[in-house]
Each structure stands twice: as C-alpha cells, then as structure tokens.
Amino acid sequence: MRALRPLVASLLLGGCGVASPAACPADLPAACPSPAPSFDGSVHDVIVRRCAICHGPNGENPGRPLETYEQIVPQRSEMLSQVYACRMPPPGAAPPTESERLALLGWLVCGAPNN
C-alpha cells in the first residue's frame, strides 16, 4: 500500500485542486439528512468495520484511534474530507458500501452527533 501513495497523491493533486480518484462519487449530502444517521444505530458499526481495523491498537495507524465516540468526534472534519475524497479507507482496503458511505458522510455533515 505504501508504494501506492505517490500515485494516489498525484491523482489527488493532479486536477483542478478538488480532484479525486475517477471512481469517487460526488455524493456529499447538501444538508444534514432528516432523521440524522444514528451513531449508536449504524455509524459506529461502519467506523469499526471500515476504519478502526487500522485506526486502533493493532492496526496500521494506532496513533489516530477511531474506536470510541470520544476519539472520533474531534477528528470529524478530517474524516469528512478523507472519506468524501475516497482517500480513506486507502486503496487496497475494503471500501464502504454505498449505504455505509452515505450514513457516515450524512452523520459527519450533521456535526457528528452522539445519537
């Protein structure tokens, strides 16, 4: 995966400044969906499955843990930009399904409520 980073960086930086990989959908919710996606009901499971496998004590990036609400909430704006640009999960890791992605992005647009 590390060997892919320069390629990914060139893809991300190569366009007009907001470029993202070709397959990345431009699907950011314009506003907080109603009802807001539930952290306890679905979003936490998505983050555990798609992010915390690496962002936890036994993962590739233990220094940026994403396991608990308290760890997640201060990182919400970086998470939003990384997930929206399809930079996280990184190439090679299983991407979220469309419904997982929309739940996660919607919840982040809502300001990451503890709901």
Ligand code: HEC
């Ligand atoms: C396969 C392992 C892996 C998975 C899965 C993964 N990450 Fe990462 N993440 C990393 C590594 C390694 C870094 C540090 C190097 C980098 O930025 O590529 C990182 C960096 C980050 C950063 C900091 C980026 C920056 O520019 O400083 C954020 C935010 C992040 N990840 C969020 C997420 C989120 C949210 C998910 C789930 C949707 C996720 N990651 C899934 C391995 C992973």
